[in-house]
Amino acid sequence: MPDETMPDNTSGRYPGYDVLAKRNGPSWNDKTRAVIDRRLAIDPEDHRIFDDAAWRTLKAVCDRIVPQPPKRAAPIPVAALLDRRLQEDRRDGHRDVRLPPIAEAWRRGLAALDAECRRAHDRPFHDLGPDQQDALLRAMQEGRLDDPAWEGMPSRLFFASRLLPDILEAYYSHPTAWNEIGFGGPASPRGYVRMGFDRRDPWEASEAKPGREDVAWEENRRVR
């Protein structure tokens, strides 16, 4: 099996699959290349919407919601992707009346989370251990947080309508996440040919079946 010098997708369900290997092939059009190149160029530390305190909280929250393999050489810059979305003010087109606009909801939600931590643990969120962090996130998910810093915004709603979907949107917009789940990724103009059960085009991810991991590895290295 692969050694340390291999890319970080050597294990897992789709060993060796790299959707970016298709970048210059017939599955990507120019527009897609431009869009993904721009996304991959985002500096993981770039934050213009969140101040430094909120940024540390946000990064810690992302690490709990979408934990990444510790050995991943280039982790998905989830927080920076979210900051970029807010910079560009990309909204949803619908908003529960109990929530303020997206950037304000995030600012307030992260500040409230920190306030809750300081009250309960006398420390900011990013300084807590994973179990304590998870307990707080679960309390938010269940709507049990009500520090005045929430300013009337229901913590359960913030979790369900902002925190969770926005972080997932950022994470799964990244090719590394597509590798992890074996998604074919961009597919224009080539598209796909084999449609039925257990049918795979040679340019799709090959799933490692127990005992046959190296077959998948070989097939995935040939994806173009």
Place this chain on the structure above:
Amino acid sequence: MSGDRMFDDPMPDDPMEVPRATNGRAPDVFREGGWVPMREHSENEAVDFAIVGTGAGGGTLACKLAEAGFSVVAFDAGPYWRPLEDFASDETEQRKLFWTEDRLCDGDDPLKLGDNNSGRSVGGSTVHYAMVSLRFRPEWFQSRSKLGYGADWPIDWREMWRYYQEVERTLQISGPLSYPWGPKRPRYPRRPHELNAAALVLAKGAEALGIDWAPTPIATLSSPHGKAPPCVYRGFCTSGCSTNAKQSVLNTWLPRALAAGAEIRDLAMVGRIETDRAGLVTGVHYHRDGQWRFQRARNVVVAGYAIETPRLLLNSATDRFPDGLANSSGLVGSNLMVQLNQAVWGSMAEEVRSYKAPPSLALTEHWNYADDGKDFFGGYCYMSQGPLPIVWARTLAGSRGLWGEALMRQMERYNHQVGLKMVGECLPQERNRVTLADETDRYGLPVARVTYSYCDNDKRMMRHALGFMGQALEAAGATDLWEERDDTCHLNGTARMGSDPATSVVDADCRSWDIPNLWICDGSVFPTVGGVNPSLTIQAIACRTADRIQALAGRGAL
């Protein structure tokens, strides 16, 4: 056109910032950088029709009216895309097709439009729709008299049958040789698509439970047609089709509209409809290229989707019409209907890879046509599904409350997941409505407030469908089943048609009762929604409206 290469412009442009349809030309949607000639109309001379919105209703009507010889200017707040050069294979980027400005949602069940959000593009929501093209069950046009719920349409189903056929031909629908439900219909223009594994699961489940299923009649080509190639099964349909295989308003009705002399103004947001002292409309105020402008018109048609249509009518209030235009019944904005979009998901031992092909290649309308044993009014169909990763992650997390390692483990099963999703008929209720909020948009116009609560009937239908889809999925061999309970889709209603001015906003011809030269022609006019996706019916209504307008003009009754 042999000479149109001359117009080609090598400079890249940003269609979200600078209007493209100007200077006597509009984008050729079939060629990168291409143009087609476009007739332009003076703002100072009244055009026959100013149409607000170029989606399923407005775009279709623009085509048909222009072909009938009327002068037409159609406005859309959104950009004029060339799919081949502007569309990426990417969920995030393609949110640029959506109406992203906030609408405020409240009620007992505040709507989450999510990825079922409506469009803001020339071509409207059909640019990112899933292309499922279904006819209503005939009785739905008279659900009050025949089935005991909802409201009757003022139109006979047999007339609609003819218009459905016109739309099916225009969109070159691919569909089954014979359709299992409803009265006989002509053959679909093109053969059905090969089924993907997700669709085969639906078929297996239906057969195990002894009900009919069919390949979905769908508006993506199964063989080349004109300048459009057949579908390549890339599966990004609800993010926009970058090959033009999808038959949307953008690449079907609108090229015809331009050829017939219609003008389309992109990035043109209509803020207000002007009325005169006689109580007639005189034109529209619209924002384009950084300034407010005015287009005179003998008739105005509003076709902005079931949210933006009532919003514009309400925002156009005057001293004479203090409650907004066409609103003497008080019904503008009310009777908003969503469709139920609940699903059951599970996991197959085999690889399914449902990201391949259009998402809904198989369906059953069994519960639209079978009435026995139902404890609710109305019907529903259900379809196979093909969510892309972001939608899938949000569904999984939203429905099951998963995050962290638990979520990542489930996401790893992406290629094995499979689902059945309903499109279900919600009942019209006056309390469900679009009103104006205090917040304003970038033009200073009040945004829409959308209030929604399910009624008991909706909830009973939901339970029935979830139970049945669960059985079907299990019978097809799926395991680890779970329910997605809170999704909705397809907004309609808010300016219903009818035969009585006291209980409806427009008549059967989509003409407003209050103002004879103001028309509404989009999903807003639906008195009921039925249990099928609405776009075919919206386009059929637009075709009918065009014929009626021609007939009325012919006898001097416009």
